Amino acid sequence: MKKLKIADGIYMLTMNVEDILFEGIWELANGVTLNSYIVRGEKTAIIDGVIGWDGIPETLYQNLEEIGVDPQNIDYLIVNHMEPDHSGWISNFRKIKDDFTVICTDKAAKMVASFYGGENIRIVKEGDTLDLGKGKVLSFHPVPNVHWPDTMYTYERDTKTLFSCDMFGSFGRMGDHCFDDEMTTEEVDFFESEGIRYYSNVMTTFTPSLRKAIEKAKTLEISTIAPGHGPVYRKNPQKIIDDYFRFSQYAEGAGKNEVTILWGSMYGMTAKAVDYVEGILQREGVKYNKLEMPIDSDSEMVATVFKSAGIIIAAPTYEYKLFPPVAAALDEVGRKKIAGKLAFRFGSYGWSGGAEKELNEIMERNKMNWSFIQSVEFEGAPKEEDLRKIEAGVLELIGKMKEKIVE
Ligand SMILES: Cc1cc2nc3c(=O)[nH]c(=O)nc-3n(C[C@H](O)[C@H](O)[C@H](O)COP(=O)(O)O)c2cc1C
Ligand SMILES: [Fe+2]
Ligand SMILES: [Fe+2]
Numbered sequence: 253m254k255k256l257k258i259a260d261g262i263y264m265l266t267m268n269v270e271d272i273l274f275e276g277i278w279e280l281a282n283g284v285t286l287n288s289y290i291v292r293g294e295k296t297a298i299i300d301g302v303i304g305w306d307g308i309p310e311t312l313y314q315n316l317e318e319i320g321v322d323p324q325n326i327d328y329l330i331v332n333h334m335e336p337d338h339s340g341w342i343s344n345f346r347k348i349k350d351d352f353t354v355i356c357t358d359k360a361a362k363m364v365a366s367f368y369g370g371e372n373i374r375i376v377k378e379g380d381t382l383d384l385g386k387g388k389v390l391s392f393h394p395v396p397n398v399h400w401p402d403t404m405y406t407y408e409r410d411t412k413t414l415f416s417c418d419m420f421g422s423f424g425r426m427g428d429h430c431f432d433d434e435m436t437t438e439e440v441d442f443f444e445s446e447g448i449r450y451y452s453n454v455m456t457t458f459t460p461s462l463r464k465a466i467e468k469a470k471t472l473e474i475s476t477i478a479p480g481h482g483p484v485y486r487k488n489p490q491k492i493i494d495d496y497f498r499f500s501q502y503a504e505g506a507g508k509n510e511v512t513i514l515w516g517s518m519y520g521m522t523a524k525a526v527d528y529v530e531g532i533l534q535r536e537g538v539k540y541n542k543l544e545m546p547i548d549s550d551s552e553m554v555a556t557v558f559k560s561a562g563i564i565i566a567a568p569t570y571e572y573k574l575f576p577p578v579a580a581a582l583d584e585v586g587r588k589k590i591a592g593k594l595a596f597r598f599g600s601y602g603w604s605g606g607a608e609k610e611l612n613e614i615m616e617r618n619k620m621n622w623s624f625i626q627s628v629e630f631e632g633a634p635k636e637e638d639l640r641k642i643e644a645g646v647l648e649l650i651g652k653m654k655e656k657i658v659e
Contacts, residue, residue, distance in 0.1 A: 253303065255319045256430055258476065258484055259411040261388055263290045263319050265303050268425040278453045278551040282446055283425035286337060287480050289415055290321060291408060294385025297328035297355075299406055299415045300338040300480050301345065309348045312341070323348055328382065330390070331356040332417035333403040334363040338480055342368045355382065357394050360402035376404070395419060395468055397461035399454060405468065412475035418454070419465050420492045422447040422482030433487035443483055444495065445555075450481065451499040452558035453551050456588045459503040466497055498658055505592025505622075506658040507561030511540040511649070514557060515566035516578045521600035522568045525634045525642055529564060532646050546577035553581050558590050561656040562649045563622075565597040565611070572606035575599070579610060586618025593620075594656055596649045598628040598642050605629055625649055 253267045270283040286302040303315045316323045323345075329352055331339050342354070342364070354364055354373045361373045376382075376392040383389050393405040398419045406415040424446030429435050435443070455462055469477075470493070476486040477493075485492050498506075511533060517523040526542075533540045541556045557563060567578035574582075599607050608627055615622055625648045630638035 253315055254426075254430070255315070258289070258431075258478060258486070259413060261292045261386065262408065262411060262413060263292075264288070264430065264478065264484065265290070265315060265319070266426060266430060267302060270425065274423070275454065279549040280423055280551065281549070282423060282442070284423045285426050285481055287478070287482075287484075289478055290319065291384060291388055291390065292321070292386075293383070293388035295327040296321060296325050297330055297382070297384060297390065298326055299330040300332050300417055301329060301341045302338065303341065307344055309344060312344060312348065326352055328352065328384075329354045330406050330415075331360050331364060332406055332415060332480070333400055334360045334367065335400055335418075336367070338417065339364070339368070355392070357392075357402050357404050359396070360404075363402060393468055393472070395461070395465035397458050398465045399458045399461075405465075405472075407472055412473050414469065414472060414474045414477050414489070415479075416469070416477055417480045419462070419469075419479065420477050420485070420496060421450055421479040423450040423453075424482060426483065430483055431487070432483055432485045432491065435483065447482070447492075447495060448499060448502075448559050449551060449555040451496070452502070452555045452588065452590070456499075456503045456558060456590060459500045459589065462496065463500055466493060466500070469493055501658050502558050503590055505594070506656050507593070508559050508659050509539065509653075509657045510560045511538055511562040511564060511653070512556050512560040513540060513542045513564045513566060514545065514553065514578060514581060515542065515564075516545045516575045517566070517568060517600075518570070518575070521633050522566050522575075522598070525598055525600075525630075525639065526566050528634070528639050529566070529642060529646055532643055536647075536650055538650055543581075545581045550581070550584055554585060554588060554590075557581075557585050557593070558588075561594065562653040563593050563595040564646070564649065565595060566599060567597070567607060568599045569601040569605050569607040572604060574607040574610040574614070579614060582611070582614050583618065586614060586620050589618075591619070591621050593622045594625075594649060594652055595622050596625040596627070596645045598630070598645065600630055600632060600634070602632065623652075625652070
């Protein structure tokens, strides 16, 4: 656990978590941070506590003491969001102190009560304030459905700090640099990419609500954005606001100037055509990503499809349907409401075909509204004529993709 001062009277405690499945699903190739904040006036508040995460009260004591906070002097626990990655320590904290007030929205209050017991909860609404003394005044701003119904921002007026919880968060472990102004170019790129992974894995289903949360952030005068996961933005908080807006566009079909080949093949027939397509993309100088299902992780798959302006689906027929690992991947993308992408599919079949029919069913069932270039299905190995048609499809995709690019 690292402890840092982020402004006068405001401290950050942050820890890297590795080797977990985030939300029990997402394999995090590069880990994630959990950030907690302490605001000290005459009274002390802790926002989104993670500091007793290992369940040991002594760890909690030690971490707080190292920044000069006596746990007995914590008056308020601010629960911006009830998800246990931020609030799981409440029951732990009760073991060492029981006279604190939990501050949260009405929706969080119901959950705090049902998950941890319901004493001393103060419900706040839009614009409510809490004066901690010594000039530190917190105000509360619900941002429902980011990504739970209970979520709110906490804003500190004196330092103009926005504690945004999951909003403006990112996956990715942090080394010595926790502030945007300290980051190297590589670290900036890393967190952009991990931000996309985070948005696409955790947030994208709720894109309309995130747009409202972006608008709400714009109504506040912000010097620093301090999220629950990932770096703190104090040099240029507008960057992460703009990035989040751009990510929200990816959820609606825009993307970077990249193609993703989402593919799977049993005996290498479809794979032959994938090799051929790679040659075309290289010849045309188009950046591309290859995701082989079921080998690549769902976290990587969702993030990569999400950020790409053009999608190539390459999968054969299996038991009269689409090759299951690719079908499952597309279904996951559909559940995430990643809509409006531009795509082209090809694949091999043995006797009946059927992959195409299921692809259409997945698109309709999830209301994905993707635009497809005419698919190419071929019997057995791809012949010269099939490859010509595939080349035409790829070139059409590259041409049409230009309208979708937002970087
Ligand atoms: C388990 C299995 C099920 C299959 N089911 C069908 C099918 O229902 N209809 C069909 O036309 N071909 C079916 N095939 C044939 C494949 O689509 C064909 O072998 C194709 O070339 C596989 O392409 P791949 O080598 O890229 O996996 C099936 C093949 C396997 C191994
Ligand atoms: Fe969350
Ligand atoms: Fe979170």
